[in-house]
Amino acid sequence: MIPIEAVLARLSGLDAPMLESWIAREWVRPARQAGHLVFDEIDVARCRLILELRDELEVNDAAIPVVLQLLDQLHLTRRQLRRVAEALVEIR
Template sequence: MIGIELLTAEIPGLRLPDLERWIGNDWVRPGHDGNAYVFVEVDVARIRLIQELRDELQIDEDALPVVLMLLDQLYDLRRRMRELGTAIERTVPDEIRQALARDLAKSGSG
């Protein structure tokens, strides 16, 4: 967990007004410690991602929310799939898991 000073040191080229705007747009959702923002690793990585999308891939800020929304849905789904996988591992007997795997392999190729 880091404050805003460490964050700007860690991400070269990050401008504070940009960050404030991204937080205002709800693209970045830091925690709070009194009046100060605190950032955890996922926030830092996300800020870096937004920066890369904008500066390196030249996705302008008008288009960014669409990209972020789709990404959030993608990761949501992946998290759910992971939960499903864990639940299957925990609860489903081996032979059914194997049958499931065979069936999925079939539907993937067909």
């Protein structure tokens, strides 16, 4: 688990108010441990993605949740397809 300070140190261009805003909008969903926010590597990667969407691809804040939702759906579909493929291998 990664504390918020380490996330901010890892990601250039990300500050505490911005990250708190993303958490409030549920773009990033860290866990709580002993009353403190803690992040997984996947949360850090998601923050990096949001920064890239905003800064490099110039996606505005209104479109970011749409992009994130589509990516989440894509990853879910890939996991489901992987499970189906594994089940088919077991049947043979």
